[in-house]
Amino acid sequence: MRLGLIGLGRMGGNMRERLRRAGHTVIGYDRDPKLSDVAGLGELVGELEGPRVVWVMVPAGGPTQAVIDELAGLLSPGDIVVDGGNSRWTEDEKHAEQLAARGIGFVDAGVSGGVWGLENGYALMVGGDAEHIAVVKPVFDALKPEGEFGFVHAGKVGAGHFAKMVHNGIEYAMMQAYAEGWELLEAVDSVENVREVFRSWREGTVIRSWLLDLAVGALDDDEHLEKLRGYAEDSGEGRWTVEAAIDKAVPLPAITASLFARFASRQDDSPQMKMIAALRNQFGGHAVEAREGRSDT
């Protein structure tokens, strides 16, 4: 089928390629003319036929809103917009209502796959009406991995992004789990082959996973990770996961600990630990107590 794809960055560009390999006709638009197939959204819409499917793959927030605003004026009743970006699930209902006012359908799609998606396929979690999803199904089928998994109609509008968001929250805590274990293994003298311990876990253990495979790949590149700084960004989705949990009064201790570890990793010096140091000085005396070592008293 023909579809429009807006946003041809690393994710969007690879998705266009995977869709074309599957025989679909993709009209891609990007602000960067070197990447774009058309000069603007008007031209993109003009090259599609009703019911049109337009997949939006631009950054969450303002950029996504701007594209949806423009599409609302260009598309026709019966057309469908898919938001495949990392929008917060709370935006989806608003976008769906905005488009529904003009008879345009809306599907939110959480997309996982990273740089591996082009070859292996993208995991897709989608939310919206079954009739809208049915129209987009050939696109989903081309993007998803081969095999029986990797696609789900998670629920109503917003459910796709919500499921993807929770996926990322789980990912944070799984990454943290391996990272904590790795640091502890590296900290003891008796374990002489931490990298090989990780490698051995790839079969037969309870903790075998694709993330573990990636960890082994990273250790093969740099056995003690000496080339890296212990600095980790966080996408909005980890934060939103915790906020959603707070809203629902669901305790998320491991996921939240993982998010906070990332926050702390980005601080050159920790303000809160300055306060701890200051308090210790206040009641323990300023000089280090070498002789008796009693600074907590």
Add this chain to the structure above:
Amino acid sequence: MRLGLIGLGRMGGNMRERLRRAGHTVIGYDRDPKLSDVAGLGELVGELEGPRVVWVMVPAGGPTQAVIDELAGLLSPGDIVVDGGNSRWTEDEKHAEQLAARGIGFVDAGVSGGVWGLENGYALMVGGDAEHIAVVKPVFDALKPEGEFGFVHAGKVGAGHFAKMVHNGIEYAMMQAYAEGWELLEAVDSVENVREVFRSWREGTVIRSWLLDLAVGALDDDEHLEKLRGYAEDSGEGRWTVEAAIDKAVPLPAITASLFARFASRQDDSPQMKMIAALRNQFGGHAVEAREGRSDT
């Protein structure tokens, strides 16, 4: 080869079976005569030839110590004892020294596999001298999964149990990660198919793993886990992981949160939350303040 195997419970019994399928001759001993091949450890040792290999698969602590004490009197220089139970790594050096005083070798082996090990093989993490491990190698080869992974010589005596312990710590946090995500998905109305969301993650996602496959299996048995109580035991290894981290000043926030979640799950009523309730009463007034709802002030 011939080997002795002491402890024929769920783990040991299946290991005997897997070793026999691989062509080894296993002399098994268990306190339960119905399971045992021999009447006692003396008879077991008598049926082996030097250098003898005796695999101990009994509960950590007193039972393991008792078996090692008895073996120390029965075995000869050049024989090797493998502790495949869940001993704390701090015990291994003591056992190794005790046996070395009589010329007997010692290897500690962390074993993962659960009820799946009989068919799929057991992941093995071993610690000790290379020469001792070489003697036991045919046994390890029979127990481990097929393929290139699932076995590692992790380091010195103790490293095998240490690696297995950290494996379990990681497992705690990974399980907690999926569990937190599952609870959050179940808490929102828009996500209508939580089980199918989990199933879809089995391909194409960053969080695909064997534990995820098991979670889907559990949800297929009982979609909303209504048949279960939210009650989880912990083995000693999760506790030891946190203690080892404290000893090495390694922060383990996610693993520790997972351990504490299990502790809390076993309390009918939380003493500490009684104190929270008591303090709220003290400063907020005993009656619920319906009109203004200002109990935190």
Add this chain to the structure above:
Amino acid sequence: MRLGLIGLGRMGGNMRERLRRAGHTVIGYDRDPKLSDVAGLGELVGELEGPRVVWVMVPAGGPTQAVIDELAGLLSPGDIVVDGGNSRWTEDEKHAEQLAARGIGFVDAGVSGGVWGLENGYALMVGGDAEHIAVVKPVFDALKPEGEFGFVHAGKVGAGHFAKMVHNGIEYAMMQAYAEGWELLEAVDSVENVREVFRSWREGTVIRSWLLDLAVGALDDDEHLEKLRGYAEDSGEGRWTVEAAIDKAVPLPAITASLFARFASRQDDSPQMKMIAALRNQFGGHAVEAREGRSDT
């Protein structure tokens, strides 16, 4: 001076009393006619003279917004509205702008004191313009505790509620600190007088505080807190504190742990721990392994 006070619940009612004891003339309004001095906001405003000061002490959210909407139509340029309720700090700027459009000033006031405030005074954290705060100063002086502390002009509009919110976050973690310590002391046999240990800490220790005094009071009522359930509500402010921290990428591990402990305390059965139990069953076998106790493998 004369002022209007809207909302005469437990907090507002006591504040009216404290203000009157200090010689101020308070025109109070409450939806409950038995508490109210006037029939409505129009009458309340009519009884004041410019520049009028109206203190709003109603629940955050809709009720506060409704009062501010009504006051915006009743008050005159130069009058001042004080929001002393538990509004989220993000609301304050909106309220200030809404009122400023009519020339009305706005001050946000975080108020702490609970049932003790009538006698001991209320701690006040206020945000807004210095000229507005100066007008309200006699009211603040009457409400605050005697002595040099208990009042601060924290910053711009919103700073008062923000400071109060953080105060509550700190309070959560301090309460949790004592609660954890109490549970641990109660858990060991050698400590025979936990209540007396707490009482002894009231002098000479680093951890002496008013909350500790309250804890001793609670233990004097009920030494082992047997009359209470381990169940704790949370006000919105603890949640907002964590959300503000996430917004600013500030790690708050202790405060967040305290919030999550309250969430968990309100669950009859923990969904996430059901998933942990389910996963343990899947890989460890359904029956409890009494003999070897190896359910984590």
Add this chain to the structure above:
Amino acid sequence: MRLGLIGLGRMGGNMRERLRRAGHTVIGYDRDPKLSDVAGLGELVGELEGPRVVWVMVPAGGPTQAVIDELAGLLSPGDIVVDGGNSRWTEDEKHAEQLAARGIGFVDAGVSGGVWGLENGYALMVGGDAEHIAVVKPVFDALKPEGEFGFVHAGKVGAGHFAKMVHNGIEYAMMQAYAEGWELLEAVDSVENVREVFRSWREGTVIRSWLLDLAVGALDDDEHLEKLRGYAEDSGEGRWTVEAAIDKAVPLPAITASLFARFASRQDDSPQMKMIAALRNQFGGHAVEAREGRSDT
């Protein structure tokens, strides 16, 4: 009364001074001859009369054990040793038995007070037999703060150090609570006077405490703590608190988070966060994705 005091470092030296001010005769011994009143323990014991009271105030572990070993040979039945150092509670029973074999009594005393103790008194938590404690009572009375609090007979041998250990665990979490709140307040623009916010809390709030007073003192010295590094040591007692909790299956999320924050503060670069960075690189692509910012996928 007369007593011996072994260890005249910052704590012991001040305690000698406070005891002398109260009229007691203190025979002090220290390895440093400039501090010491006597040449050795033999001379110290010789200057006392039965029943002798000897207070040991040296570092926990080896030094304390060495002193107790020597005293066991020098003292007589009916004499009493008080261990006022920071010994782990698990040592106390051993020391009590060692001394009881020679008829010597043993009392463990947790001592809090820091540099403030000389003037304000030391909080004392003691464990042991009532008859032994009665003999030492005049010493306790001189060391403790004036007023009705600051001393407790917490329970059996070990209960004093246990109570002091828990005190320190609570202290960790309280310090962390203020520190987290301070960092959050400093992170927002609208709050312009964080130091004054803290100062205001000293009266009328739920969170007023001695630690808060100390925090204000620290901020008066250095308003934004710019002279300090965010680096905090931990004494053994925080670690022991968590280990005791693990042993008793008591969840301590806030105290443990506080301990881990200290561990992390001492790492120049976090190994575990290197692993997080490595994993992100593996699945998200090595280059930063400026255009779409989708590194979590």
